[in-house]
Structure formats: structure tokens, C-alpha cells
Amino acid sequence: MDKLLLGRYIPGHSWIHQLDPRTKLMASFYYIGIVFLANNWQTYLMMFVATLFMIWLSGIRIGFFLRGVRPLIWLILFTVALQVLFVRGGMVYWHWGWLWITKLGLINGAFIFVRFVLIIFMSTLLTLTTQPLSLADAVESLLKPLRVIRVPVTELALVLQIALRFVPTLMDQTTKIMNAQRARGVDFGEGNIFQQMKAVVPLLIPLFVSSFTTADELATAMEARGYQGGDDRTKYRILRYHQRDWIAAAGMAVLTGLLLLLRAY
Amino acid sequence: MGNVIRVQHLNYTYPEAKHQALTDVSFDVAKGEWLAIIGHNGSGKSTLAKNLNGLLAPESGTVEVAGMTLSEETVWDIRAKVGIVFQNPDNQFVGATVADDVAFGLENRGVPRDEMVKRVDESLERVGMTAFADREPARLSGGQKQRVAIAGIIAQRPEIIILDESTSMLDPAGRQEVLGVIRELKDELNLTVLSITHDIDEAAVAHRIILLNDGKINEIGTPSDIFAHGTDLLRLGLDVPYSEKLKDALIQRGVAMPKAYLDNERLVDYLWTLHSTM
Structure with missing residues (x-):
């Protein structure tokens, strides 16, 4: 139960661990946003590689991330099944009544699946590399x-x-x-x-x-101990952006640029 | 400048209570003195402590601390001079980590961050908890938590430190650990110590003892004066260890118990093997 409530933070000193929690929080939300820009195999492949690269940077085994997918697997499969059975287009492989399995449906299903997995991996990366307390600090600051x-x-x-x-x-x-x-x-x-x-x-x-x-x-x-509330308090814990936070921001910008370039219009 | 605390004719009644918790309490504490306050539960010891730093406001009478008379204007300045270590180690640990907790009081006073970092490090060093700066309270022993509480207080550079039964929830080792730290700090920082206690060893190291009974000062004297009362002490409020009390009660009920002194752990071991047939 301890694990469940306190998040699943894994202590470490990786490049990702050392990012400012505000950067991590904002970058995760931003990333989840831009995943929706991907709409062909090139862009999905690129996002997938980018995610794997970030996981590699965190130094945390991929198993932890797969475990993050498990509780949601039925929701994912259900959504994928809806896509496969109801989206029509291209070559027809099978049909029965109003259920069709078409090429477009299969491709859409695969994309949805990858999108889910990417979003889960990214949010898992945030919670695995950031202490709840740092996240609280980040929320306060933001x-x-x-x-x-x-x-x-x-x-x-x-x-x-x-x-x-x-x-x-x-x-x-x-x-x-x-x-x-x-x-x-x-x-x-x-x-x-x-x-x-x-x-x-x-x-x-x-x-x-x-x-x-x-x-x-x-x-x-x-x-x-003198607590009176109010904004006159000073803070012991402070957050500072470092060079790596700018690098992370630049990385996100480059990723967005490539996405816009490669996506189908 | 002699007295660091001067209490005159202090009365206090809790709201909605029929009896006065403190009645006409007057005493002085000299700078650098170690004063123990003893008395049984409900004798007004903790109420007295809370009146000294304005956590409770005196009904009548005056409290002077470090040259300031306690009033609404001075209460925050007085709290900076008087640190209290409370009984329950967990319920006074505010910060998420040791360093955060030590910093809490400084944050409240708006101490600039550079100064804060310096004082946190220095205070942790003094109580020997530097290695634990990043630890969470859940991973500390009771004695360690109380040492952190002490660090949080000395970081504020107080003149007086009040131990409000601070060692009563600790095991004997933790108790020694905390008292050892206090003894060192008292000399190094020229602190005045008020210890409210049931523990005979803790009372014995004091210069003077105040014996409270039913909200009134029963006697003020040196430990040897007070301890001369012998077994009356029990009635007057110094605690016999819990295990001894339980043992006595069991003997009265006809349970065979060993004569030797048992601490809690050994008493438990003795009791659960008593009727075991294996």
C-alpha cells in the first residue's frame, strides 16, 4: 500500500532524475499533447524512438514501464477493438453484419495502441523519476x-x-x-x-x-515554531532551472518541428 | 542580568473548565539554569509550559521572558526565544525531510535562504544528524526525531529550551541520546533548560526542581531536597516505570513475578512465556 500511495519513485541520479521537476511536469504534459499530432507511421516511429531514448536516459529498466501498461490493458484493447471493427476503408479482410475489418481499421487500431503506450510510458517516466514532494513543489511553483x-x-x-x-x-x-x-x-x-x-x-x-x-x-x-501563515515566509527548498532544463525544452521543440514536418496533411 | 524567566502570580483556567489549571504560580529562572518541573498528570506542568511562550494566554499575572513581558505584541518575539520539544516525536515533525523540518521555523520567520542553509547545516551538525539531512521522518527512530526537533529549535537561536515530556515516548537508549544532546548544547550555547518530566534521572540532573501539585507550586528546591521525600515522590509525581507498576499490580492479583527489575521488553517476554506450555 505504501508503494501505491507514494508513487513509484525510483531513486537515481540520471540526466532525467536531475531535471527540474517543473520541467519534467511541463514536458510530460506537452509531450502527451504532441503525441496527438502524430498520424502516420513515420511520426509514430519517431515518437516511439524518442520515448525509448528518454527511457534509456533515465536508466530505469523497461520492465517498470511495461508494468505501468498492465492495469490499463483492457481499456486499451477495447479501444483498439472499436477502431478495428468500426473504421472502414481500404482493403476489406472480413465482414459480418455491420462489423468490418479493413486495412484502414487495422492501421488505426495499431496507431491508437501505440499512442496509448507512449502516453503511459511518458507519465510513468515522470512518476518514476520524480519524488512526490518535488512534484508538489513544482505544482506550487507553477x-x-x-x-x-x-x-x-x-x-x-x-x-x-x-x-x-x-x-x-x-x-x-x-x-x-x-x-x-x-x-x-x-x-x-x-x-x-x-x-x-x-x-x-x-x-x-x-x-x-x-x-x-x-x-x-x-x-x-x-x-x-512561529508559523503564522501568509506570504512573508521564506522557502528553504528552491527550484532552479539549469542548463539541462533548457536542453530538454530544446529537445521538445525539435521533436515538435520534426512532427510537423513528417506528419501527413 | 540574572533572571531569564520571571513568572508572577500566574493563573490560568482552560475555557469551559471548572477548576483552575494554574493557581498563583510565581518563580524565577536564572540564565543558564536547568530547572525541572515535576508533578503527576494533570498537575498543570504542560499548561505552565504553554503559558511561557504564549500558546496559552495567562488569565492573570505576568510572564516575563528574556526581558519581554508576554503580550499580544511580544508573543512572536518570545516564541523565537523559547523553543519547546513536545512529547510525541511524530506529531511535531512538519517537514518532509530532516533538513526541511529544521528549516521550518526559519521559514516562518522569513530568514533569507543563504542564512537558512547555513543555520540548518550548523544545527544538524550540533545534534549529530548531518548524515540524515535528506531522510524522511518515517525512517528515523524516536530519539533521532527528537534530535531533529532540537535542531529545529536551536536553528532559531533561542535562549530557553523547554522539554515537555520530550523523552517519555522514547526507549531508554533514545532518552539518553536526547538528554546527552541537550546537556552538550546547554553548555555550548549557554541555554536555559526547563524540563517537564516524570523521569527520575532527568529530574536529577537539574539544578532546581519545581514540584507542581494541582496547579500550585508545592515546593521549589534542589534535587537532594526534593528526593529526600523518598517514597512520597511517587505520590507527588515522579513516575515509577510502567513495567514496575504493572508488575506490582500483577503481584497483587497473585501472579508470580520475578523480583528483579524488568524493562518493558523483558516484561513482555516474561508475560507471554508465562502460560506457554511449549
Whole structure:
């Protein structure tokens, strides 16, 4: 469960790891956007090679990325099947009633498949190489302009940061309470769905109560250390763009140029 | 300049409470002194600590800290002078990593970043946690977390450090670790230490002890004065270890227990093998 909630960050010092999280966040969204520009085999091949190159740069084994595809495989296959069966054009290989398998359908299906895989690979690359905390920093920094319209960005970022910080602590507490309740004879994960739901109650109530205690004590500790909110706070953690961030941006620009050149109109 | 804390006729009642939590409490603390405050649960020890840095506002009476009288105008300046290490190591760890947590108080005060980095490094060095700067709290022991809390406080250059039962949730090793750090820092930085405690060893290293009972100061004296009360101490608030209390209770119920002192772990081991037939 720990892994699931905290993302799947894999520590490393690769070129990709060292990029500024803002660059990674923006580049990922940008990349997912331009994947939709690809519309022939040349452009898809190019995007595929570019993605593999970035994966290679990250130094993370391809297996981790394939595992990212697995949970979505049925959605992908369903979408591909729709394309194959309903898009008509070119040579007809098979047809039955209103279902057709045509050359165009097959090609479209293959493109959709590749598009899905590329998007998943790219978002996996973002989460594998960036700590959740850095992503929170990136979001804060990128949302800063919203302060003009009085969105409390700094406070929201602190909330997000503290939430991330307390995930393992709450996990610990959950395990402790579960063990304590097991020692008193509660069976977790046994019986039918109603019995299982009932078993969760003696877990949730103490957890709920202790979260409030935690929140209260944390607030006191924060106040004792001079926390007053507002924008007068300085920041220990700062984000700085380096040369490699400009290189990454340039890489994205070149990729876009090539895409526009090679795509079919 | 003598006294760094001067409390005069302090009264405090919690909202909606019938009884006063503190009644006419007056005492002075000299600069560089180590003062222990003892008393049983509910005697007002933590309430007193919170009144010293304005986490609670005195109902009547005055609190002077480092030459400032506690009021709404001075409260933030006073908090910069008084650091509190609380009881639960987890519930006072704000930052996502050790370095972030130490920086938290400095961020709050708008300390410029260059200065902040310098002070974070220096404070971590002083508590011996430099190697852990990038660690997340989940991967630290209780004693280490309390050391980080101490680093966060000394980074703010305080004059007074209050230990509000800071070692009560730690194992004996963690307790020694934290007290050792405090002892060193106190001399190096000329700090005044107020330790609120149930632990006899922690109270014994103090210069003076204040004994609180039911919100009133029962006695102020040197450790030898106070410890001369012997077994009365239990009644007055120094804690017998939990394992010993449990052992006594079990003996009263007719369970055979060994005479020797058992710490928590050994007591658990003893208890679960007691009826085991294997």
C-alpha cells in the first residue's frame, strides 16, 4: 500500500532524475499533447524512438514501464477493438453484419495502441523519476501566478506537503491498530463482504480519533515554531532551472518541428 | 542580568473548565539554569509550559521572558526565544525531510535562504544528524526525531529550551541520546533548560526542581531536597516505570513475578512465556 500511495519513485541520479521537476511536469504534459499530432507511421516511429531514448536516459529498466501498461490493458484493447471493427476503408479482410475489418481499421487500431503506450510510458517516466514532494513543489511553483486572484497557493502547498509527510505515519498507526485489534480477536479480510466491512469499523474509529490528536498537536508545534501563515515566509527548498532544463525544452521543440514536418496533411 | 524567566502570580483556567489549571504560580529562572518541573498528570506542568511562550494566554499575572513581558505584541518575539520539544516525536515533525523540518521555523520567520542553509547545516551538525539531512521522518527512530526537533529549535537561536515530556515516548537508549544532546548544547550555547518530566534521572540532573501539585507550586528546591521525600515522590509525581507498576499490580492479583527489575521488553517476554506450555 505504501508503494501505491507514494508513487513509484525510483531513486537515481540520471540526466532525467536531475531535471527540474517543473520541467519534467511541463514536458510530460506537452509531450502527451504532441503525441496527438502524430498520424502516420513515420511520426509514430519517431515518437516511439524518442520515448525509448528518454527511457534509456533515465536508466530505469523497461520492465517498470511495461508494468505501468498492465492495469490499463483492457481499456486499451477495447479501444483498439472499436477502431478495428468500426473504421472502414481500404482493403476489406472480413465482414459480418455491420462489423468490418479493413486495412484502414487495422492501421488505426495499431496507431491508437501505440499512442496509448507512449502516453503511459511518458507519465510513468515522470512518476518514476520524480519524488512526490518535488512534484508538489513544482505544482506550487507553477501555480504561483494564481496568487494574483487570491488563491492561497502557499498554504495549499503546505497542506499537500504535510499530507505527503504524514502518509507513512498514518500507515504505521493503521498497522499498530490492526495488530491491537487482531490481538482482541478481530478478523480482517475474512467472511463475506458485510463481515469484512464491519471488521473495518474498529480500525477506522481509533484511526480517526488519533488523526485528530495528531492534527491538534501538529498545529500546536507549528505555532510554537512561529508559523503564522501568509506570504512573508521564506522557502528553504528552491527550484532552479539549469542548463539541462533548457536542453530538454530544446529537445521538445525539435521533436515538435520534426512532427510537423513528417506528419501527413 | 540574572533572571531569564520571571513568572508572577500566574493563573490560568482552560475555557469551559471548572477548576483552575494554574493557581498563583510565581518563580524565577536564572540564565543558564536547568530547572525541572515535576508533578503527576494533570498537575498543570504542560499548561505552565504553554503559558511561557504564549500558546496559552495567562488569565492573570505576568510572564516575563528574556526581558519581554508576554503580550499580544511580544508573543512572536518570545516564541523565537523559547523553543519547546513536545512529547510525541511524530506529531511535531512538519517537514518532509530532516533538513526541511529544521528549516521550518526559519521559514516562518522569513530568514533569507543563504542564512537558512547555513543555520540548518550548523544545527544538524550540533545534534549529530548531518548524515540524515535528506531522510524522511518515517525512517528515523524516536530519539533521532527528537534530535531533529532540537535542531529545529536551536536553528532559531533561542535562549530557553523547554522539554515537555520530550523523552517519555522514547526507549531508554533514545532518552539518553536526547538528554546527552541537550546537556552538550546547554553548555555550548549557554541555554536555559526547563524540563517537564516524570523521569527520575532527568529530574536529577537539574539544578532546581519545581514540584507542581494541582496547579500550585508545592515546593521549589534542589534535587537532594526534593528526593529526600523518598517514597512520597511517587505520590507527588515522579513516575515509577510502567513495567514496575504493572508488575506490582500483577503481584497483587497473585501472579508470580520475578523480583528483579524488568524493562518493558523483558516484561513482555516474561508475560507471554508465562502460560506457554511449549
